[in-house]
Amino acid sequence: MKVEFWGQEFHANMIVGCIGGFLIAVMSSMFGFGGGPFMVPLMTVAMRLPMYIVVGSSLLAIFFNTAMGTLRHYQFGNFDLLFFLAMFPAALLGGYIGPQIAKRVSPIVVKRVACVGLILLGLKLLGLY
Numbered sequence: 001m002k003v004e005f006w007g008q009e010f011h012a013n014m015i016v017g018c019i020g021g022f023l024i025a026v027m028s029s030m031f032g033f034g035g036g037p038f039m040v041p042l043m044t045v046a047m048r049l050p051m052y053i054v055v056g057s058s059l060l061a062i063f064f065n066t067a068m069g070t071l072r073h074y075q076f077g078n079f080d081l082l083f084f085l086a087m088f089p090a091a092l093l094g095g096y097i098g099p100q101i102a103k104r105v106s107p108i109v110v111k112r113v114a115c116v117g118l119i120l121l122g123l124k125l126l127g128l129y
Contacts, residue, residue, distance in 0.1 A: 017043070017047050035061070041118070
């Protein structure tokens with residue numbers, strides 16, 4: 001599939017994107033983690049899209065997965081409304097400030113910071129950190 005953005009054209013393998021997105025959604029729903037740390041590498045590495053397209057696209061994809069996961073966890077009684085209300089303003093603020101910072105930093109620095117974050121997350125999930 002061809003993706004055109006700001007006058008540039010990119011080619012993306014939609015089969016890889018659909019299969020990868022499905023697997024990430026299943027895993028993140030089963031284990032309770034956000035799909036963002038996995039959607040971004042899928043789109044940048046496997047689909048070869050630039051970071052400035054990936055950020056917005058992954059947020060849109062994760063929104064639907066998060067909404068469905070939140071609804072199901074609410075139905076199972078695993079939802080803390082007070083914690084959600086405390087975190088929501090911080091998430092909105094971070095969502096506004098993050099792109100402002102990324103716009104002023106080179107894409108390679110953004111990718112390196114993301115890699116460090118993924119490594120720390122992996123170590124935390126494995127109980128090593």
